Amino acid sequence: MKIFHAATRPRTLWALALCAWGPWGVASADDNGCFYIADGIYQIGQTAQVVVTNDMAEGTIVRDEKAHGDGNILATCMQGVGTFEGDYTVPQVQSLIPLTVGGKPSGFGLELYIEELLEQRTFPFPHRYERSFNMGDPVRSNHANIGYRIKRMSGPIEFGQVDARKIAEQWTYEPGGRRTAPFRHMTIYELAFVRPSCSISTESLNQEVQVGDYSVANFATPDRATPWKEFRLTVEECQEPVGMVASFTFGTQADADSDNAEVFSLKGTDAPENVGLEIGDGSRKTIRPGEEARFNALGTGEDFVFNVRLRETKPTVRGGRFRRPVTVLVNFM
Numbered sequence: 001m002k003i004f005h006a007a008t009r010p011r012t013l014w015a016l017a018l019c020a021w022g023p024w025g026v027a028s029a030d031d032n033g034c035f036y037i038a039d040g041i042y043q044i045g046q047t048a049q050v051v052v053t054n055d056m057a058e059g060t061i062v063r064d065e066k067a068h069g070d071g072n073i074l075a076t077c078m079q080g081v082g083t084f085e086g087d088y089t090v091p092q093v094q095s096l097i098p099l100t101v102g103g104k105p106s107g108f109g110l111e112l113y114i115e116e117l118l119e120q121r122t123f124p125f126p127h128r129y130e131r132s133f134n135m136g137d138p139v140r141s142n143h144a145n146i147g148y149r150i151k152r153m154s155g156p157i158e159f160g161q162v163d164a165r166k167i168a169e170q171w172t173y174e175p176g177g178r179r180t181a182p183f184r185h186m187t188i189y190e191l192a193f194v195r196p197s198c199s200i201s202t203e204s205l206n207q208e209v210q211v212g213d214y215s216v217a218n219f220a221t222p223d224r225a226t227p228w229k230e231f232r233l234t235v236e237e238c239q240e241p242v243g244m245v246a247s248f249t250f251g252t253q254a255d256a257d258s259d260n261a262e263v264f265s266l267k268g269t270d271a272p273e274n275v276g277l278e279i280g281d282g283s284r285k286t287i288r289p290g291e292e293a294r295f296n297a298l299g300t301g302e303d304f305v306f307n308v309r310l311r312e313t314k315p316t317v318r319g320g321r322f323r324r325p326v327t328v329l330v331n332f333m
Contacts, residue, residue: 065147070141
């Protein structure tokens, strides 16, 4: 037994010594290279909504930002020089990576660059550069920022969420020249192209519409209503109306007449009796109080046409005078 222990003990210590060196083995003065440890994901366009319009000139930069790492160790390096390479994983068009929305060209492309923070150097994609290391130095994800610029390309804009995908990666080389697995990965993440906001002019929202003066005899029609009176809500600004929807809601359901929910009630000591205010769209289709009416959006300076009239709610109409405020909620989507 003593002979067996004496023979095996040196082997055990030698094996433990090798384990203590980790991936490097016995270090030399200049080993030149790094070893892959883990992946770092750089999210390009995280939760970014980029407002764009079709009249932007080709080449216009619409976003210039950087993706940051979280500090994880991606690689460890030997004493000497480490070589880093990076390239796109998808084809370029005119030096840009085309961005797609639902598989269709968005009208925009992207270019990447890497900013080495410890050495304050910047390199475009694709690239090849060297860094100097001491034995065991780490390469961390937050040692570099991944910058990206989004530029206008030719063609119409496809608005919406940009298709998520990996677009580029970076790797290094081990001592001896073998390429490592990629450790920096650049992916499109929650990036969207959106239209500029649209609005209705304050003047048209605050207008006073005159429905006219009528006698009881004016309600003796098949609709039991007075003639329609037109009013308009003017678009103050809307640069990209195509594909958008404008939603209009007049009043709330609480504004409805108790005898006819299609019309607005008229209240007050001098208000007409058994009469309500009816609002219709451009085709004179009734818009009930508190119910949404949707239309294709219109461009800057154009008008949404609506109509208004008085309508009998039950027999018999009695005269009076009124002024009836109606709130308008407008949403563009």
